[in-house]
Amino acid sequence: MFKSKKLYSFLTLFISGLLLxxxxxxxxxxxxxxxxxxxxxxxxxxxxxxxxxxQLERYQHIPDLLTSHYQIRQVLKQETQTYALSKILLGIxxxxxxxxxxxxxxxxxxxxxxxxxxxxxxxxxxxxxxxxFYQAMKGNRWTDYALGLRSGERGIFFSAPIYAExxxxxxxxxxxxxxxxxxxxxxxxxxxTAKFMVFGRDEVVFISNQPYWRLKQLRESDDxxxxxxxxxxRYLDLEQQTLPNTLTSTPYLDKQLxxxxxxxxxxxxxxxxxxxxPRLDLDFVMLLPVNEARKKVQVSLLLSVVGYTILVGAxxxxxxxxxxxxxxxxxxxxxxxxxxxxxxxxxxxxxxLVQSAKLATIGQLSASVNHEINQPLSAMSTxxxxxxxxxxxxxxxxxxxxxxxxxxxxxRVHKTVAQLKQFSRPSEHQLGWCQWQTCLNNALIVxxxxxxxxxxxxxxxxxxxxxxxxxxxLEQVLVNLLxxxxxxxxxxxxxxxxxxxxxxxxxxxxxxSDTGTGLDLQTIDSxxxxxxxxxxxxxxxxxxxxxxxIIQSFAGELQAANNNDGQGAKFTLRLKRKRHAEHK
Numbered sequence: 001m002f003k004s005k006k007l008y009s010f011l012t013l014f015i016s017g018l019l020l021x022x023x024x025x026x027x028x029x030x031x032x033x034x035x036x037x038x039x040x041x042x043x044x045x046x047x048x049x050x051x052x053x054x055q056l057e058r059y060q061h062i063p064d065l066l067t068s069h070y071q072i073r074q075v076l077k078q079e080t081q082t083y084a085l086s087k088i089l090l091g092i093x094x095x096x097x098x099x100x101x102x103x104x105x106x107x108x109x110x111x112x113x114x115x116x117x118x119x120x121x122x123x124x125x126x127x128x129x130x131x132x133f134y135q136a137m138k139g140n141r142w143t144d145y146a147l148g149l150r151s152g153e154r155g156i157f158f159s160a161p162i163y164a165e166x167x168x169x170x171x172x173x174x175x176x177x178x179x180x181x182x183x184x185x186x187x188x189x190x191x192x193t194a195k196f197m198v199f200g201r202d203e204v205v206f207i208s209n210q211p212y213w214r215l216k217q218l219r220e221s222d223d224x225x226x227x228x229x230x231x232x233x234r235y236l237d238l239e240q241q242t243l244p245n246t247l248t249s250t251p252y253l254d255k256q257l258x259x260x261x262x263x264x265x266x267x268x269x270x271x272x273x274x275x276x277x278p279r280l281d282l283d284f285v286m287l288l289p290v291n292e293a294r295k296k297v298q299v300s301l302l303l304s305v306v307g308y309t310i311l312v313g314a315x316x317x318x319x320x321x322x323x324x325x326x327x328x329x330x331x332x333x334x335x336x337x338x339x340x341x342x343x344x345x346x347x348x349x350x351x352x353l354v355q356s357a358k359l360a361t362i363g364q365l366s367a368s369v370n371h372e373i374n375q376p377l378s379a380m381s382t383x384x385x386x387x388x389x390x391x392x393x394x395x396x397x398x399x400x401x402x403x404x405x406x407x408x409x410x411x412r413v414h415k416t417v418a419q420l421k422q423f424s425r426p427s428e429h430q431l432g433w434c435q436w437q438t439c440l441n442n443a444l445i446v447x448x449x450x451x452x453x454x455x456x457x458x459x460x461x462x463x464x465x466x467x468x469x470x471x472x473x474l475e476q477v478l479v480n481l482l483x484x485x486x487x488x489x490x491x492x493x494x495x496x497x498x499x500x501x502x503x504x505x506x507x508x509x510x511x512x513s514d515t516g517t518g519l520d521l522q523t524i525d526s527x528x529x530x531x532x533x534x535x536x537x538x539x540x541x542x543x544x545x546x547x548x549x550i551i552q553s554f555a556g557e558l559q560a561a562n563n564n565d566g567q568g569a570k571f572t573l574r575l576k577r578k579r580h581a582e583h584k
Contacts, residue, residue, distance in 0.1 A: 025304040033293040034252040037271045045273030045286035056279045063160035063172045076170040086116035100175040120150045132159035136171040146234040154178040195287045202229050216243035376409045382449040436465035443478035460499035466578035469554035477547045488516030508577035513570035518562045
């Protein structure tokens with residue numbers, strides 16, 4: 001009888017504890033996983049919308065660039081044939097990644113189009129009713145979205161007015177299919193189950209990776225009736241279809257859960273995050289299904305029940321089996337040893353993470369280290385070979401000069417390494433007025449052997465200029481530009497590097513030009529980007545990016561172009577000079 005009461009009391013206590021564990025686990029895990037899901041979807045909504053906005057900005061510049069095209073204006077003035085212009089637009093369309101590019105005259109008629117050879121050619125169509133046309137005719141650069149009149153496909157349209165003197169004579173329009181944005185956005189979404197939609201003030205879903213949602217209205221718009229929406233011809237003859245959806249409050253979030261129909265007779269519930277696409281006045285919504293969070297809650301509940309049962313079983317086992325003080329001491333020592341082992345494991349893991357972080361940082365610095373000291377090391381190697389030969393021939397004075405040059409290069413490497421030791425702290429420039437001729441002479445110590453061995457003629461007159469900047473960093477820029485010029489003239493007969501000077505108020509324009517093959521016009525705007533390189537067999541593509549960053553830190557500029565005669569490239573340094581420095 002006594003044992004039955006003890007068993008009954010134990011079962012009552014066990015079940016009460018189990019219910020308490022289930023309730024606490026359910027409340028805690030619901031809150032944790034739903035809030036975690038909310039943070040994730042909000043972050044992804046911001047990240048993906050930023051990418052979307054950047055893509056819109058990139059395409060928005062294409063019409064601006066084309067408005068100054070002389071052949072487009074000639075066609076609008078009826079001075080040339082539209083067929084040739086259509087072929088040009090086709091080439092631009094393939095290069096830019098746009099779907100279609102076309103030119104409209106002042107009445108809204110398409111007179112040239114990149115799809116001139118297709119069955120759905122725009123030529124001859126009139127788009128005067130489109131906002132992107134009549135807004136451009138008012139002098140506005142416009143971005144709009146709509147269903148294509150010929151194709152019936154969703155697209156985003158960018159337009160700009162074409163001027164002849166002060167008059168608008170036509171419009172250039174660029175269309176980008178929505179499929180590209182949907183594919184890119186789906187790829188950028190962090191979760192495979194993520195869905196997204198984009199809609200405007202008319203509440204019509206225009207973009208989504210869920211086909212069932214597209215071109216359906218979420219609810220009646222507060223701003224427009226359906227008749228007003230149809231009158232815009234944005235969706236052509238689309239009939240109104242409402243997407244069933246509801247919002248449900250939840251105690252775990254500051255906002256509601258969104259239930260949306262994903263196919264007939266089937267709906268799913270989502271946590272959502274919103275962001276704006278201001279260029280199109282659209283709302284971007286990223287959605288993650290709550291089923292994932294609920295599954296994790298169920299797993300947590302199962303684990304808590306199992307853990308609680310195991311814990312109670314372990315306690316029963318301990319109380320029934322452990323007898324005496326010695327057993328308690330043994331248990332305590334065993335637990336202390338396990339804690340010590342776990343602590344050591346945590347410390348080892350922490351050290352491994354620290355080491356990984358160091359290795360990652362070293363990997364990032366390796367490119368800069370290679371770029372900054374490789375040139376001096378190469379020059380030292382050349383001087384050493386030359387010195388050995390001079391010593392064998394008894395040319396002691398020349399050998400001493402070479403050793404002096406090597407000593408200068410070693411000091412330069414020491415300065416560079418000393419600066420790289422400061423990588424964990426913000427970079428501090430030692431800015432001041434530095435002698436241009438001294439910086440050039442020091443740079444030639446590094447790159448001079450390469451110039452001489454390549455049979456390159458250097459044309460430069462001594463200039464007693466005082467330039468605002470950091471002497472060592474300016475030398476690094478000169479070494480990089482002169483070395484690149486030598487590389488550009490490999491295999492050519494005429495090899496010359498010229499350095500010219502021009503004054504512009506308080507600025508000095510220093511041009512370093514070569515007689516090489518010149519710069520590719522299609523990539524000239526990208527040569528200052530990190531990791532962009534024209535050397536397929538070597539080179540990290542960091543030299544010009546680092547050089548521009550250095551010059552900009554002097555409040556100057558570094559620009560690239562081809563020579564006016566078409567032979568070779570030129571790089572222009574725009575640096576602040578000290579006035580009348582040559583007379584001091």
